[in-house]
Each structure stands twice: as C-alpha cells, then as structure tokens.
Amino acid sequence: MNSYTRRTAVVSLAAALVAGLATGESLPAAALDRTATGGPAPLPRAHAHNDYEHPRPLLDALDHGFGSVEADIWLVDGRLLVAHEEADLDPSRTLESLYLAPLRRRVQANGGTVYQGHRLSLQLLIDIKTAGDPTYRALSRVLHRYRELLSVCTGGRVRSGPVTAVISGDRGARAPMEAERVRYAFYDGRPEDLGTAAPASFAPLISTSWTDTFRWQGHGPMPRDERARLRQMVSAAHAERRRLRFWATPDAAGPEREAVWQALLDAGADYLNSDDLPGLEAFLRDTAHGVM
Incomplete structure (x- = not known):
C-alpha cells in the first residue's frame, strides 16, 4: 500500500x-x-484555510486538532461579518458568533486552554476584506472585549494567551496596529518584511503565495534550486523568530499535494494550508509530524 x-x-x-x-x-x-482527554492531540502546523466555509466553522477544525484557523471579515454597518465573497454576507455570521464567543466558552470549559491538557495558543488568522484602517479599528474594539482569551503585546513585550489573533488582508490595517501601545492582535507580514525594523513582536508570521513563488506543484522531484529557495525562506524567517506560511498550495487529494506538504515539512515550514481537514489531519498523524 x-x-x-x-x-x-x-x-x-x-x-x-x-x-x-x-x-x-x-x-x-x-x-x-x-x-x-476530550479530543485529538492538537496539530500546531495545520491551518484551516477559509475555515468559515466548513459546515461547522471553527468546531470542525478543532475536532480535527488544527492549530490555526482562518476567517475573512467585512466591515458592514459597524459589524464584522464573515464570508469569502461580498455576495455571501449574512448578518448572523459575525466574527463574534462564529469564532470569538465559541472560543471563550471552550476556553472557560477547558480551564484556560483551547485544547484540554495542551498549552497550544490557537492562531486565529483574520483576513480583512474591506478597507484596512477602519476595519481594524472596529476589530480592535471587538478584540478588546475578549482580551482574557488573547495573546497581548504591551510596549513590545508579548504575553501568550489561549488564542493569538493575526491580522492579514488589506495592508491599511498596519498603521493603526503599529500605533497601539497595548495590542491584542499581531500582523501577518510578507517576505519583504524580513530584514526590516518590524519586530517579531509585531509581525510574528510571514505569509506568501506558493504559486507565485515556485513553479513546482508536486509532480516529480522538486527542482534543486526551488528546494534551496524554500529552505532559505524558512531559515530567514526563523532567524528573526517568525513563522512561515504559504497559501495557494495544491489542495486536490493525491500524491502531488502530499509531495508539496512533505517538502514543506522537510524544510521546516510552520504551517500546512488546506481546505481538506480530514485529509491534512490524516497526513500529519500518519507521518508523525506536527503532533503536539
């Protein structure tokens, strides 16, 4: 087999x-x-891309042990709605109702952790789809109401909480984030942020597109120059105490997808990105990688 x-x-x-x-x-x-112990051991390297499109947002990912989930948000009439496309917006599907409130209940039930018996801080990647500045300001007010759950940065010092909010999407969010002395969210950087003055306490994550970076899509051996480039990117991020994530990796079930996942693991990349929750869970548990 x-x-x-x-x-x-x-x-x-x-x-x-x-x-x-x-x-x-x-x-x-x-x-x-x-x-x-109430569920599977968590998989810190498993990232649920477009998590809100699953039948049970957040809960399906947690049932599979994922260490990171992604939610796209839109600022509509002062509310933060969750959807991939504007046409799919539903006033009942808010960031609070789908993610923050359920996480608060779970952390309270588990005595202070998302995964009972494990100190993993769940990454909540929040992708801003509307103008970054006003959307982040509204988001910051909401996050403040859930501050007991969240990792916090105060004057450049970070205290880890059960959930770590990382802000991606529209780059206009950066300025109001940098202006906050007490911040309950962190910035999703890009490769161009490596080697700059932006500290890891502000931008602990570096994300970029796999298809924009590499030609190889898992068919046949990975070209030597691309394998070296992948390892160099991981090394550069880790040297600055940042994590590295690629989006747009192959996600159709099959050997090509698994070849890319294996290359990412071998290089030390921090997250594997998928919409297929059971498929990625099975891969990580079967290969004994990424299990806490």
Whole structure:
C-alpha cells in the first residue's frame, strides 16, 4: 500500500469512527485512547484555510486538532461579518458568533486552554476584506472585549494567551496596529518584511503565495534550486523568530499535494494550508509530524 492509499484509508477509518459514534457502536481501543482527554492531540502546523466555509466553522477544525484557523471579515454597518465573497454576507455570521464567543466558552470549559491538557495558543488568522484602517479599528474594539482569551503585546513585550489573533488582508490595517501601545492582535507580514525594523513582536508570521513563488506543484522531484529557495525562506524567517506560511498550495487529494506538504515539512515550514481537514489531519498523524 503506497503512502497516499494508506492515508486515504486513515480518512475512511475516521469517517467510520464518526458513524460508529452516531449509531452507538463500540469504538476500537485506539479510538478510545484518542478521545479519553476530550479530543485529538492538537496539530500546531495545520491551518484551516477559509475555515468559515466548513459546515461547522471553527468546531470542525478543532475536532480535527488544527492549530490555526482562518476567517475573512467585512466591515458592514459597524459589524464584522464573515464570508469569502461580498455576495455571501449574512448578518448572523459575525466574527463574534462564529469564532470569538465559541472560543471563550471552550476556553472557560477547558480551564484556560483551547485544547484540554495542551498549552497550544490557537492562531486565529483574520483576513480583512474591506478597507484596512477602519476595519481594524472596529476589530480592535471587538478584540478588546475578549482580551482574557488573547495573546497581548504591551510596549513590545508579548504575553501568550489561549488564542493569538493575526491580522492579514488589506495592508491599511498596519498603521493603526503599529500605533497601539497595548495590542491584542499581531500582523501577518510578507517576505519583504524580513530584514526590516518590524519586530517579531509585531509581525510574528510571514505569509506568501506558493504559486507565485515556485513553479513546482508536486509532480516529480522538486527542482534543486526551488528546494534551496524554500529552505532559505524558512531559515530567514526563523532567524528573526517568525513563522512561515504559504497559501495557494495544491489542495486536490493525491500524491502531488502530499509531495508539496512533505517538502514543506522537510524544510521546516510552520504551517500546512488546506481546505481538506480530514485529509491534512490524516497526513500529519500518519507521518508523525506536527503532533503536539
């Protein structure tokens, strides 16, 4: 059985376990071990891209152990609505209702952590789709109401909380963020931020497009020059105590996607980006990478 077939079998087994729970059938001992502490061990390197498009935003990602989730926000009549496209906006789907309030309830129930028994700070990547300056100012007021959950930066000193909000999207958010002495959010930088005066306490994450950076999409061996470039980017980010994430990696199930994921793991990249929650979970657990 090759690696892709084996991981497909793992996903099928997970689905069977869920079905067993629904019908009251007994679970195998391994599954009982996995659920004994209230859920799977978290996967710090798993990032749920466009998380809000799943049937149960946030909750599906947490059920699969993801260490990072992404929500796109729009400022509409003073409210922060969550959607990928403007046509999909729904007044009931707010950042608070889908993410912040459920996280508050979960952290309270778990005694101060998102994942019971694990000190992982969940990354909440908030992608701003409307003008950055006014949207961030509105977001900052909302985050302040949930400050007991959040990592905070005060005068350049960072205190980690159960959730770390990182702001991406429209670059107009940068100026009001930098002006805050007490800040409950952090900035998603770009490769051009490496080597600049922006400290990791402000921009701890560097994100960029895979397809804009590399020609290789997982078919055949990764070209030597591109493998070297990937390792150099990881090294440059880590030298400045920043994490590195690529979006737009191949995400159709198959060996090409897994080849790219493996190359990212081998190079030490901090996050794997996917819309396929069970597929990425199975890959990371099967390869014994990224499990806390």
